[in-house]
Amino acid sequence: MTPEQMLDVAVDEARKGLAEGGIPIGAALFTTDGVLLGSGHNRRVQNDDPSVHGETDAFRNAGRQRDYRSTVMVTTLSPCWYCSGLVRQFNIGAVVIGEAKTFSGGHDWLAENGVQVTLLEDERCVSMMTEFIADRPDLWNEDIGVAE
Amino acid sequence: MTPEQMLDVAVDEARKGLAEGGIPIGAALFTTDGVLLGSGHNRRVQNDDPSVHGETDAFRNAGRQRDYRSTVMVTTLSPCWYCSGLVRQFNIGAVVIGEAKTFSGGHDWLAENGVQVTLLEDERCVSMMTEFIADRPDLWNEDIGVAE
Numbered sequence: 001m002t003p004e005q006m007l008d009v010a011v012d013e014a015r016k017g018l019a020e021g022g023i024p025i026g027a028a029l030f031t032t033d034g035v036l037l038g039s040g041h042n043r044r045v046q047n048d049d050p051s052v053h054g055e056t057d058a059f060r061n062a063g064r065q066r067d068y069r070s071t072v073m074v075t076t077l078s079p080c081w082y083c084s085g086l087v088r089q090f091n092i093g094a095v096v097i098g099e100a101k102t103f104s105g106g107h108d109w110l111a112e113n114g115v116q117v118t119l120l121e122d123e124r125c126v127s128m129m130t131e132f133i134a135d136r137p138d139l140w141n142e143d144i145g146v147a148e
Numbered sequence: 149m150t151p152e153q154m155l156d157v158a159v160d161e162a163r164k165g166l167a168e169g170g171i172p173i174g175a176a177l178f179t180t181d182g183v184l185l186g187s188g189h190n191r192r193v194q195n196d197d198p199s200v201h202g203e204t205d206a207f208r209n210a211g212r213q214r215d216y217r218s219t220v221m222v223t224t225l226s227p228c229w230y231c232s233g234l235v236r237q238f239n240i241g242a243v244v245i246g247e248a249k250t251f252s253g254g255h256d257w258l259a260e261n262g263v264q265v266t267l268l269e270d271e272r273c274v275s276m277m278t279e280f281i282a283d284r285p286d287l288w289n290e291d292i293g294v295a296e
Contacts, residue, residue: 067295085233090293145238147215
């Protein structure tokens with residue numbers, strides 16, 4: 001399974017989130033062999049829950065795993081510090097990122113700490129977030145902790 | 149409200165978690181004026197959910213907030229990278245930590261990045277975690293992503 005194919009799953013999740021009225025960020029956790037362990041999307045609006053980012057939802061939906069070193073977290077957007085911290089703490093081996101143009105989180109820090117980082121700069125991801133941020137800057141800023 | 153009084157709330161949460169058969173780590177989010185916004189505890193075992201650490205449960209239970217700069221996250225144990233990332237991303241202004249003897253996460257990194265960090269080295273917290281780690285090393289290692 002290619003990084004691009006893994007990203008397709010995260011993009012589908014982001015689109016589901018958007019259709020639900022939520023913030024369009026999706027993610028999925030795969031084994032390095034391409035087995036999908038779990039996928040998810042940001043649920044701040046849908047669940048009224050600030051703790052559910054795309055990556056944390058995918059991580060939760062993957063269930064309890066005993067070893068994350070041979071897993072890949074794919075996400076439509078550069079992981080924020082919260083989600084980068086998740087990757088580092090659980091020793092997730094690799095991260096595939098849709099884009100880091102509209103927001104850049106902790107992916108350089110992850111690379112410095114041994115995580116294999118692949119940045120795809122996927123145009124679907126860029127346009128989805130660009131449109132969302134223009135449409136709902138209030139929600140977007142709330143989701144990344146930027147106060148007014 | 150003193151840091152020690154805030155810690156009491158987190159200790160109560162950790163004890164609840166232990167009584168439920170879970171990992172005894174508790175946390176709470178306060179305003180700097182001492183108003184409790186939310187508290188919670190690790191729910192890996194209880195909810196079969198690897199994404200719920202003490203701090204993320206407290207953060208969730210505090211609901212959606214528009215500005216975290218004047219809040220204090222109190223936790224019984226040094227926050228792991230996942231929970232340290234949460235604090236950094238949402239610009240939580242201060243962290244009060246029960247102890248960092250049994251585990252040391254990202255609290256120095258938080259201090260370097262402008263978070264006010266208070267480390268209490270509370271003996272109740274040290275003994276609770278020391279006993280838990282001796283009793284259930286499997287669960288503890290799972291919770292911090294240490295593979296066998």
